Amino acid sequence: MNDDSIAHAEAILRADCGERLRSEFPLAPLTSFRIGGPAALYLEPESADDLNAAGKAIRETAIPFVVLGKGSNVLVSDDGFHGLVLRLGRAYRWAARDGERLTAGGAMPLPALAGVAFTHGLGGLEFGVAIPASVGGAVRMNAGAHGREMAHVLESIDVFELLPGAPRRIEATEVALSYRGSELPRDAVVVGARMSLVAADRVTIRARMDEAREWRRRTQPLAEPNCGSVFKNPPADSAARLIEESGGKEVSVGGALVSAKHANFIVAGTGATATDVLELIQAVRERVLAHSGVLLEPEVHLVGDLDLAIR
Numbered sequence: 001m002n003d004d005s006i007a008h009a010e011a012i013l014r015a016d017c018g019e020r021l022r023s024e025f026p027l028a029p030l031t032s033f034r035i036g037g038p039a040a041l042y043l044e045p046e047s048a049d050d051l052n053a054a055g056k057a058i059r060e061t062a063i064p065f066v067v068l069g070k071g072s073n074v075l076v077s078d079d080g081f082h083g084l085v086l087r088l089g090r091a092y093r094w095a096a097r098d099g100e101r102l103t104a105g106g107a108m109p110l111p112a113l114a115g116v117a118f119t120h121g122l123g124g125l126e127f128g129v130a131i132p133a134s135v136g137g138a139v140r141m142n143a144g145a146h147g148r149e150m151a152h153v154l155e156s157i158d159v160f161e162l163l164p165g166a167p168r169r170i171e172a173t174e175v176a177l178s179y180r181g182s183e184l185p186r187d188a189v190v191v192g193a194r195m196s197l198v199a200a201d202r203v204t205i206r207a208r209m210d211e212a213r214e215w216r217r218r219t220q221p222l223a224e225p226n227c228g229s230v231f232k233n234p235p236a237d238s239a240a241r242l243i244e245e246s247g248g249k250e251v252s253v254g255g256a257l258v259s260a261k262h263a264n265f266i267v268a269g270t271g272a273t274a275t276d277v278l279e280l281i282q283a284v285r286e287r288v289l290a291h292s293g294v295l296l297e298p299e300v301h302l303v304g305d306l307d308l309a310i311r
């Protein structure tokens with residue numbers, strides 16, 4: 001992407017969003033890995049008008065763009081992202097109840113939403129209480145745990161499609177939610193979601209939430225920067241098991257190491273770079289392929305100039 005296109009996009013966005021548009025904005029603090037470089041352009045949209053301005057800039061300049069949620073499933077390149085990063089602002093952090101349904105904005109944290117469901121005596125979202133997602137990221141990834149996932153509760157999704165520059169409501173059944181993925185259009189920013197829950201006893205909901213939190217504390221390296229599961233589990237198998245069997249738990253590259261607590265987690269230790277993490281992902285992948293013939297598919301999304309092609 002050439003600098004003229006970035007400058008042109010910046011001028012378009014500056015006219016509509018003023019100083020809220022940031023340039024060379026650090027992304028590392030916005031990710032759970034806490035590594036990676038800056039975004040050439042960064043905006044926290046607070047309205048459809050902001051999203052419209054972003055769409056216009058993207059259409060007119062063809063700059064690359066990416067939507068960031070809580071940043072808990074991304075690895076940002078050390079060189080950052082040479083395009084526009086959008087991260088929904090506070091206006092999209094809300095939740096409302098309507099009978100046994102909850103609606104929420106795309107920036108609402110999933111654990112907080114699980115708390116809202118608990119307050120209203122609504123069951124079905126307990127699985128999300130310890131997943132560090134935003135509603136938008138959880139929808140796109142079909143986040144899940146303990147045998148439950150967003151697909152089980154999601155009714156419809158409100159998106160703003162950047163390329164046409166228009167809002168649209170999509171039924172959950174239309175986006176092919178699958179294991180840690182969906183077929184949401186790439187330019188669709190999830191601005192809200194509607195979930196169908198069931199009335200339940202609060203004591204039971206609380207017990208399920210406590211159990212989910214406790215399981216995580218026991219099994220995951222929560223004190224160190226990571227991105228959750230690095231690889232998807234292959235059908236009827238476990239990525240962590242395959243990694244352990246290949247001896248992957250002993251591997252490290254620079255400051256990045258495979259977690260001693262959970263083999264499918266990579267933790268960014270002191271001085272780790274995104275390049276370290278990427279090379280470690282590659283090394284683990286090659287190890288498992290050589291050992292068991294399985295090519296693990298990454299769950300983590302790469303942002304910026306990062307490539308995981310098998311050479």
Ligand SMILES: Cc1cc2nc3c(=O)[nH]c(=O)nc-3n(C[C@H](O)[C@H](O)[C@H](O)COP(=O)(O)OP(=O)(O)OC[C@H]3O[C@@H](n4cnc5c(N)ncnc54)[C@H](O)[C@@H]3O)c2cc1C
Nearest residue numbers: 069070071072073133134136137138143144189190227228
């Ligand atoms: C400690 C830890 C534990 C985890 N445990 C689990 C788990 O149990 N189950 C699980 O499923 N995941 C887990 N994860 C991974 C992660 O939390 C999920 O993938 C989550 O859904 C990512 O949401 P996010 O808001 O952080 O999205 P991001 O990581 O910011 O983005 C992920 C993807 O979603 C897209 N996206 C984000 N927001 C939007 C939006 N508003 N509109 C459109 N697209 C958007 C991004 O472009 C990107 O492609 C864990 C991560 C960590 C760090």
